[in-house]
Amino acid sequence: MRGVRWLLLKDLQILRRSPLQAVLLVAYPILIAVLVGFAISRGPEDPRVAFLNEVPQNTRIDVGGQELPKANVREQICERVECVFVHSREEARAKVESGDVLAALILPADLVDKINSLSTLTPGVPEVEVLVNEENAVKAELVDDRITSLLAQANLRIARRIGSEGSRYLGLIVDGGQFHVLGETIPILGLRASARILQAVLPALPRSLRPALEEVNEFASQARDNLDVAKPLIDRLAQPIEVDKVVVGGASPPLEIFAIAVAATLTLAFVVVLLVAGSLALEREENAFPRLTRGLVSGGGLLAEKVLLGIAVGLAVTLLMLFGMRIFVPLELGRVWLWLLAILFAGAALAAAGAALGAAAREVRAVSLLAFMVTLPIAFLSLVPSGAVSPAVFDAIRYLTALFPFKPGLEAITAALDAAGPGLGGPLLHLTILAVAYAAIARLALRRFATV
Amino acid sequence: MPPVEAKDVVKRFGSREALRGVSLKAAAGELVAVIGPNGAGKTTLLSILAGIAKPDEGQVNSDGGAVGWIPQQAALYRRLTVEENLLLFARLEGHPNPRASVEEMLGLTGLAERRGEIVARLSGGNQQRINIAIGLLSRPAVLLLDEPSVGLDPRQRARLWEFVSGLAGRGTTVIFSTHDIQEAERYGGRVLVLADGESLFDGSAGELREAVRREAPEDADRDFETAFVAYLRHRGH
Ligand SMILES: Nc1ncnc2c1ncn2[C@@H]1O[C@H](COP(=O)(O)OP(=O)(O)OP(=O)(O)O)[C@@H](O)[C@H]1O
Ligand SMILES: [Mg+2]
Numbered sequence: 001m002r003g004v005r006w007l008l009l010k011d012l013q014i015l016r017r018s019p020l021q022a023v024l025l026v027a028y029p030i031l032i033a034v035l036v037g038f039a040i041s042r043g044p045e046d047p048r049v050a051f052l053n054e055v056p057q058n059t060r061i062d063v064g065g066q067e068l069p070k071a072n073v074r075e076q077i078c079e080r081v082e083c084v085f086v087h088s089r090e091e092a093r094a095k096v097e098s099g100d101v102l103a104a105l106i107l108p109a110d111l112v113d114k115i116n117s118l119s120t121l122t123p124g125v126p127e128v129e130v131l132v133n134e135e136n137a138v139k140a141e142l143v144d145d146r147i148t149s150l151l152a153q154a155n156l157r158i159a160r161r162i163g164s165e166g167s168r169y170l171g172l173i174v175d176g177g178q179f180h181v182l183g184e185t186i187p188i189l190g191l192r193a194s195a196r197i198l199q200a201v202l203p204a205l206p207r208s209l210r211p212a213l214e215e216v217n218e219f220a221s222q223a224r225d226n227l228d229v230a231k232p233l234i235d236r237l238a239q240p241i242e243v244d245k246v247v248v249g250g251a252s253p254p255l256e257i258f259a260i261a262v263a264a265t266l267t268l269a270f271v272v273v274l275l276v277a278g279s280l281a282l283e284r285e286e287n288a289f290p291r292l293t294r295g296l297v298s299g300g301g302l303l304a305e306k307v308l309l310g311i312a313v314g315l316a317v318t319l320l321m322l323f324g325m326r327i328f329v330p331l332e333l334g335r336v337w338l339w340l341l342a343i344l345f346a347g348a349a350l351a352a353a354g355a356a357l358g359a360a361a362r363e364v365r366a367v368s369l370l371a372f373m374v375t376l377p378i379a380f381l382s383l384v385p386s387g388a389v390s391p392a393v394f395d396a397i398r399y400l401t402a403l404f405p406f407k408p409g410l411e412a413i414t415a416a417l418d419a420a421g422p423g424l425g426g427p428l429l430h431l432t433i434l435a436v437a438y439a440a441i442a443r444l445a446l447r448r449f450a451t452v
Numbered sequence: 453m454p455p456v457e458a459k460d461v462v463k464r465f466g467s468r469e470a471l472r473g474v475s476l477k478a479a480a481g482e483l484v485a486v487i488g489p490n491g492a493g494k495t496t497l498l499s500i501l502a503g504i505a506k507p508d509e510g511q512v513n514s515d516g517g518a519v520g521w522i523p524q525q526a527a528l529y530r531r532l533t534v535e536e537n538l539l540l541f542a543r544l545e546g547h548p549n550p551r552a553s554v555e556e557m558l559g560l561t562g563l564a565e566r567r568g569e570i571v572a573r574l575s576g577g578n579q580q581r582i583n584i585a586i587g588l589l590s591r592p593a594v595l596l597l598d599e600p601s602v603g604l605d606p607r608q609r610a611r612l613w614e615f616v617s618g619l620a621g622r623g624t625t626v627i628f629s630t631h632d633i634q635e636a637e638r639y640g641g642r643v644l645v646l647a648d649g650e651s652l653f654d655g656s657a658g659e660l661r662e663a664v665r666r667e668a669p670e671d672a673d674r675d676f677e678t679a680f681v682a683y684l685r686h687r688g689h
Binding site for chain 1: 499502503504518519521523525526527528529530531532536540541543544545546570586
């Protein structure tokens with residue numbers, strides 16, 4: 001292991017000696033990372049959404065005795081997303097789970113009744129149901145955005161109506177009057193009248209205190225009751241229709257965090273794989289390999305040196321990038337140890353994979369190209385959300401990307417950056433297995449290809 | 453037991469037999485020249501002796517002492533300086549005082565004043581000097597040199613052989629390959645002739661002249677190189 005130190009020093013000298021390469025090695029992945037970040041935050045144009053309308057036909061929204069013009073929900077929604085009409089909840093759920101659609105929007109049968117109840121004294125909570133599969137933050141954010149904008153529009157229309165109803169009740173409390181409920185008519189004194197009575201009874205307070213106070217008491221209780229009724233009504237003004245979002249699968253952190261994790265993992269993957277594969281191939285290109293492995297350093301020692309080199313440089317570049325990102329997005333500094341852990345494990349697995357590539361190559365150029373050709377598609381495949389492709393293809397992608405450290409690395413770094421979403425343990429275990437497997441492959445490849 | 457010994461070594465690359473039963477024994481302090489046409493198997497033999505390649509058949513023994521190896525293709529880091537290369541390998545060899553051995557090698561190669569230059573910018577011959585110097589850093593019991601003098605100017609050649617003869621004089625076994633018949637004759641106490649993976653001759657330089665004269669009498673009066681070529685032709689190569 002004594003030799004490992006000197007070889008590490010040598011590789012850093014070579015790296016420093018090749019400023020163009022060093023810059024490319026760092027600048028290129030960061031450029032790709034930024035581009036990907038942009039691309040990801042845009043999202044695809046027309047997401048597919050399953051649409052189930054359980055509301056009986058010809059039900060109209062009726063607020064305060066006035067019918068709203070027929071709300072053409074279907075047209076409104078399907079203008080913004082590609083609607084896939086389904087006929088049952090089961091069908092909607094299955095489509096979401098399989099990833100065939102990004103989300104399902106369900107308008108329950110009692111939706112319009114509940115909307116109509118908003119302007120009564122027993123307002124219900126109108127709900128639309130949204131089924132989403134949040135295994136992917138891009139998707140989750142996308143769905144959230146669409147639903148929020150659709151609901152905001154619907155809510156605005158209803159809120160205008162309810163607003164005028166609400167103010168009628170408040171007027172009753174302030175000015176007093178007749179209040180009709182359940183076929184009965186109750187006289188309401190109102191705040192103004194109460195004040196007047198209080199003023200009138202004040203001079204004669206000691207003696208005739210009792211009846212006046214009783215009246216005031218009564219009003220107070222009525223007013224409280226009325227306000228109790230008005231309160232939920234007024235609450236509903238803010239958002240008449242509530243979304244009952246059911247997460248069918250997965251959980252995900254906010255999109256900025258996810259984009260940063262993608263950028264960091266891309267950077268780490270390119271720096272580590274290219275550096276390790278390239279510097280291992282350089283040993284062969286310079287014919288130094290046989291000279292080294294004749295007693296100066298073992299094959300395992302040489303691999304360990306390259307993996308260390310990859311981890312060290314990858315860690316430095318990725319941390320630098322993350323700290324740079326903190327300018328734009330708040331990242332919890334308290335989690336920096338988790339960042340280190342995730343980068344270390346991901347770096348080790350990526351370095352081992354790079355070593356496996358480098359061990360099989362004789363030339364730096366060839367292996368750099370190879371590293372790009374392997375890493376880039378794997379990275380992009382790892383970002384494909386379910387629903388963007390058919391379920392069978394998605395399964396194939398899932399198995400393929402599990403074989404390369406990019407996806408688990410991304411999961412680990414995402415988990416390290418933000419507490420939302422799945423934990424760090426699974427990805428770290430996955431990365432450990434990949435690191436060991438690739439190290440073994442690299443060792444074999446070195447024996448197989450390096451001896452004459 | 454001799455410092456290095458190969459017995460009936462066979463090496464195949466696919467269907468091509470690079471060595472077909474070659475044997476070689478060298479005593480301490482002996483200088484052995486390996487000659488033969490391109491593709492004869494010289495490099496293959498030396499790399500098997502160096503332990504880089506494994507023979508398919510036969511045995512190779514060395515008596516424990518380290519085997520130094522100077523490859524035909526320069527094995528050094530072209531992006532490091534002359535000094536960084538020497539220092540790296542001196543450290544990897546575990547020299548007690550790596551800097552002192554670096555100085556010694558810089559003196560031997562005459563590159564002391566170019567120590568800070570990137571190797572890639574040196575001429576081919578100067579790169580070969582460093583390649584040799586790196587191989588000489590370890591003081592092995594057996595030193596294998598694969599065409600060491602290629603690319604060296606006459607003065608540097610003389611320096612190289614002076615140094616190598618000095619090592620042999622102190623007991624190092626030296627085995628070198630060359631295309632220079634004169635060099636083989638002059639420095640090789642023994643000469644091994646390989647052609648197409650076969651060992652055609654193994655003996656002293658004087659004995660080789662005898663053998664050549666016997667095999668190709670009509671060319672025996674020409675210069676030795678021409679006679680040697682005729683000898684190979686007579687042996688079917
Ligand atoms: N790695 C290899 N793969 C396949 N064939 C090889 C390999 N190395 C050598 N050979 C073949 O083995 C034979 C002997 O090659 P070798 O390099 O030992 O010859 P040589 O005597 O050193 O030649 P030269 O004088 O040109 O250096 C040649 O036919 C060569 O093509
Ligand atoms: Mg050769």
